[in-house]
Amino acid sequence: MPYLCPECGAEYRPGFTHCTDCDVVLVAELPKPEPDIDRADLSHVWTGKDQDRCIELCKDFRAKGIPFKVEQSRHQLLTCASDTLN
Numbered sequence: 001m002p003y004l005c006p007e008c009g010a011e012y013r014p015g016f017t018h019c020t021d022c023d024v025v026l027v028a029e030l031p032k033p034e035p036d037i038d039r040a041d042l043s044h045v046w047t048g049k050d051q052d053r054c055i056e057l058c059k060d061f062r063a064k065g066i067p068f069k070v071e072q073s074r075h076q077l078l079t080c081a082s083d084t085l086n
């Protein structure tokens, strides 16, 4: 069961307790379950190591109500629902 950041929705492996981006405690389930985002429907938006940039983009998507997902690996991969981009 991955742990989720209630702020940015990033998934962390067990062992992580805080989101490194938002500095908030991770939760097993988001308080308000968001509609399941199908990976296939997501468009790649951004990949990089710049966390500030990633947070900026995440906040932007949240403000606009666009479903998005951040994956943490060596880089951070940000994707969002393609039909909401324009």
Ligand SMILES: [Zn+2]
Binding pocket: 005, 006, 007, 008, 009, 010, 019, 020, 021, 022, 023
């Ligand atoms: Zn976060």
